[in-house]
Amino acid sequence: MRILLKNAIRLLDDGSLEICDVLVEEGKINAINTTIENIKVDRTINCNGKLLAPGFIDVHIHLREPGGEHKETIKTGTEAAARGGYTTVCAMPNTNPVPDNEEKIISLLEKINKDALVRVLPYASITKDLQGKELTDMKxxxxxxxxAFTDDGVGIQTADQMYRAMKEASSYGKAIVAHCEDNSIVYGGVVHEGEVSKRMNLPGIPSLSESVQIARDVLIAEATGCHYHVCHVSTKESVRVIRDAKRAGIHVTAEVTPHHILLNEDSIHEEDTNFKMNPPLRSKEDQEALLQGLLDGTIDFIATDHAPHSKVEKEQGMLRAPFGIVGLETAFPLLYTYLVKPGKVSLKQLIDWLTINPADVFRLPFGKLAEGEVADLTLIDLDKELIIDKNKFSSKGKNTPFHNWKVTGVPVLTIFEGEIVYEEKNKAYV
Incomplete structure (x- = not known):
């Protein structure tokens, strides 16, 4: 399909903006110029000064299929991704069955090829059935x-297990992606151990349960030469450990979620399970350290940890409801509204954290708006305002703490490998 995008705005490397036309052909960006005329195309789209960016990349989402189709499916999850401007997502392995051998990976890839609207790159688990006992056949x-390899949702509990996993993964050029949580000091917690846990009389999760595993693991990464990536960093101590490890030349990278950047424990005013996630919302000081970590490069990029659950599951109260919230459809508008517009970060920084940075960290050939690159694109109306309405999500999951938040900056068109996979219904950009 040949698509001509007219009058788009693109970000240049220096952060400035320019108006351009973009020709998409055979899944690639064929040409970018001030004006492209007299070209026969299947469709011309007048972008009317909307921002054209590379398709977003999210290396941390949960699609739930197979086994959790009541929460989400590959189809609904990738529909949500496309609506949020994402063209590449990486699916975590806490499914049933767990993708821990060749047969299960083949089955999963068949489902992805059949139902996915955007690119889905599956993880394999570090240990068989996520049990933390026997390593998978990483070779x-x-x-x-x-x-990559991860037991996301479950921290690797012993140094021996992580050491052997990193040695194996490193020998095959794969990263170990870690949910860091020392179960021996979680104490059955459901929120951060702090002011809210005291006020609501709920068991708290100490910050140490995360940071102590990261401290252990960066030394193992140094010893093995493995690329070690830290999921959803949430504490100031974790940021400090990762910063020190990077200064020491250890191959460690890290991500942070929109909710840990935009919320903290003080955001929890009542027992609302849409504020229950793991890691939990930490203190204001932790929140500030996470933003500073993003700004100084300690934290490499943003990932949503999109984690859909059913309404019934989330209605069980703070002690019993599962951890997790959805995030694919709200990430950009929230981050643009509450980080870029107040001047806390630049638009260029935000786009980089959602595109080129995760691509560079994991050596992916995506995330660029340039001639010859894959035509993964998202068109964003930076002036469009809306009220987040969970009932209108494409995702099956409605579990968000951002319901009824007012936002600006909305993806209105998403192109994956040269094909339109999401288009705003009223086509206000045309």
Whole structure:
């Protein structure tokens, strides 16, 4: 399909903006110029000064299929991704069955090829059935081009297990992606151990449960030469450890979620399970350290940890409801509204954190708006305002703490490999 995007605005490397036309052909960006005329195309779209950016990349989402289709499916999850401007997502392995051998990966890839609207790169688990006991066959799984190895949702509890996992993954050029949580000091917590846990009389999760594993793991990464990536960093101590490890030349990278950047424990005013996630919302000081970590490069990019659950599951109260919130459809508008517009970060920084930075960290050939690159694109109306309405999500999951928040800056068109996979219904950009 040949698509001509007219009068788009693109960000240049220096952060300035320019108006341009972009020609998409055979899944690639064929040309970018001030004006492209007299070209026969299947469709011309007048972008009317909307921002054209590379398709977003999210290396941390949960699609729930197979086994959790009541929460989300590959189809609904990638519909949500496309609506949020994402063209590449990486699916975590806490499904049933767990993708821990070749047969299960083949089955998963068949489902992805059949139902996904955007690019889905699956993780394989570090240990069989996520049990933390026996390592998976990383050699054969690596040959199947799994994205990386993780037991996300479960911290690797022993140094021996992580050491052997990193040695194996490193030998095959794969990253270990870690949910960092020492179960021996979680104490059954459901929120951060702090003011809110005291006020609401709920068991708290100490910050130390996260940071102590990161401190252990960066030394193991140094010893093995493995690329070690830290999921959803949430504490100031974790930021400090990662910063020190980077200064020491250790191959460690990290991500932060929109909710940990925009919320803290003081955002929880009542027992609302839409504020229950793991890691939990930490203190204001932690929140400030996370933003500073993003700004100084300690934290490499933003990932949503999109974690849909059913309404019934989330209605069980703080002690019993599962951890997690959805995030694919709200990430950009929230971050643009509450970080870029107040001047806390630049638009260029935000776009980089959602595109080129995760691509560079994991050596992905995506995330660029340039001639010859894959035509993964999102068109964003930076002036469009809306009220977030969970009932209108494409995702099956409605579990968000951002319901009824007013936002500006909305993806209105998403192109994946040269094909339109999401288009705003009223086509206000045309």
């Amino acid at each position: 054969n799984l690596s040959k199947m081009n799994v994205f």
